Amino acid sequence: MLGSGRRKRRNACLSAHAATPRARPPRQTRTAHSPAWCPHIAAFAGLILIGPYLAVARADTLADAAERYRPLMIEQVDQSLAGTRLLRERSAAADLEGAKAAWIEARAGWERAEVFTSGFVPDLDREIDAWPNATLGFHAIEAKLFGAGWTDVQQETDALILHLEDLDVKVKHLQLLPQRLLNGIVRLAYEVGESKAGGGESAFSGTSLNDMRNNVDGIQLAYRTIFVAAIAAVDSELSAAVHEKIGHLEKLVDVADLKSLDRDKFRVASEELIVVLQAAAPKIGLRSPTLEEITE
Secondary structure (H helix, E strand, C coil), X not given: CCCCCCCCCXXXXXXXXCCCCCCCCCCCCCCXXXXXXXXHHHHHHHHHHHHXXXXXXXXXXXXXXXXXXXXXXXXXXXXXXXXXXXXXXXXXXCCHHHHHHHHHHHHHHHHHCHHXXXXXXXXXXXXXXXXXXXXXXXXXXXXXXXHHCCCCXXXXXXXXXXXXXXXXXXXXXXXXXXXXXXXXHHHHHHHHHHHHCCCCCCCCCCCHHHHHXXXXXXXXXXXXXXXXXXXXXXXXXXXXXXXXXXXXXXXXXXXXXXXXXXXXXXXXXHHHHHHHHHHHHHHHCCCCCCHHHHXX
């Protein structure tokens, strides 16, 4: 497992079971000179009653935001599917350079959609983007096109199209649970920092840095669309910290080539983003993603 030997992060759990104190009924009629604590008890009781409704409203807001994210995710999957169909066309015509360009185009949409794919459709994720031991999907095609210079990839491309079409259906109809989307952001931050920064995912094509940039774009897109408003409403400092950590990742991948990437700084930056997102989760009514969920 990628997380073996890494420092365990504390799981944040929110347990709030407060009992409302009951005031003993007075023996005499209260007047304007009654003790001052009485209004405070009433106010506290009001908060206890309102609290659950606030939690429901916050959950509804996150669910609405997740739905606003859906068309953006569909757009990324559609881009990947269109690129893969073009790849089939170009490879069938023995156009190696055209097939390579189509493969790169298809990858961009896929990498930005990985916030969704690993958490909601893990089986499809493995079929489409298995790595490093790839016998199918993007990387099996990459090895032939870029590694061997072959255009004989029709069988692999047809299978990839089939899986992407399945994904296209699922992304339009699956319930988008905010908890799983937050987990997806955190998991992708871990993956891009721990494994992709370590040597590059797409070595044959030389597009590993593009993979990482698109992953960070996907993280930023999901966070801004779904979570930024909710976190800013409850903790402006924490919201600023998340913004700063994502911006740092964007800056680190804004380099000329993979060898220019400061991998140690990038790895640390991804870990710092994970930590602040774990801290933010309970503040917006979600569970802090666990180490097991991040690294599975």
